[in-house]
Amino acid sequence: MHTSLNKNHKFYAIGLSYKKADAATRGHFAIDENAQEAILNSAKAAGASGLIVISTCNRTELYGFSPDAMTLVKILCEHTQGTIEEFLEVAYLHKNDDAIAHLFKVGTGLDSQILGDFEIIGQLKIGFKRSKKLKLINPFMERLVNAVIQASKRIKNETEISSGATSVSFAAVQYIMARVPYISEKNILLFGTGKIGRNTCENLVKHTKNEHITLINRTKEKAEKIAGKFNLLVKDYADIESEIAQSDILVVATGAQKPTINKEILYTKKPLLILDLSIPKNVSDDVKELENVTLVHLDQLSQMTDATLKRRQGYIPQAEGIISEITAEFNAWLQTRKFAPTIKALKVKLKEVQAAEIENVRKKTPDFSEATAQAMSDKIIQKITNQFAHHLRHANGSTAESLALINSIFQLEDSDDV
Structure with a gap:
């Protein structure tokens, strides 16, 4: 499969996810906006014709063109906290068709921690826009990302794979509601303004009718902005110990690289449920030494296999059918791109x-x-070129041989096949 302007470059997907990498390892390879820009600029400087970066709490991935997978691995590791050895222990490296298949699976929620979670498609769109701005999107990648977006929309509309709880944040709320009685009367404290924390907070407000939710963030202005949206109370970071002491539930969603909550700051006498929705983990495991404290991390939440998730699994074949259909359309377009210059040269010759x-x-x-002669012979030329195009479109494995034969018979000038 030839896909890049540089004939030595192939399309790769390299990354790690919750499947093999634990929260701590994923944290080492988490990429903030600055690091994403740095990775893209490094790739551009190295002559890359296309690259997209995706980084969420569940995965870090690079999709792009490169002479080999290790080139992308090195670029990723240069701009993150982890080592190449650590990455390769848990990584996946996909090439060409396998890389395309992986992107479809990820973008349509089939590879999400909670089956049918479509939040990832938003991340893909953001990554795509950022790369396009830096002119790091070639026609192949533009067409591929649009095909994945189309598949995602169709799966969402035509199947029920995303019905019910779709995200870790919703699973967090389900967990709380299933285990905490009289939830509307409990004191809930949200520490941090990470995306999953904000979504959890929104779902808590919506589903528990709780009016005792407090928000604390290191940057108070940020907390006030979010609190205004959800009608929450904001307290100073300096008051965190006393606020935790009054809470029944603590939701931690900070972006810190090391734990921000440990047993030293917990003085609670009543049962306290702590949900750590941060990558890397922001709550130290030592809190479990306290008898009245229960700690749950998002990795545990995403393993919930309730009836909703089991029901969703029944829609996987339908979703895979949609992906196969759109992948076939993409491959047909790719084949056409390969032989279009030859057909064009043939038309010129005729x-x-x-x-x-x-x-x-x-x-x-x-x-x-x-x-009359012009019109008649134009039609003949069109019919001849259509016949050749039809043959090439269905030549499958022999396309390259057919192209060489056409070029030889008509003595066409060599042309690049992209």
């Missing part, structure tokens, strides 16, 4: 023959209708 023959006949034939 037009040269047409012009010479019309000129010959015009000289020898009185009352010759050049317009």
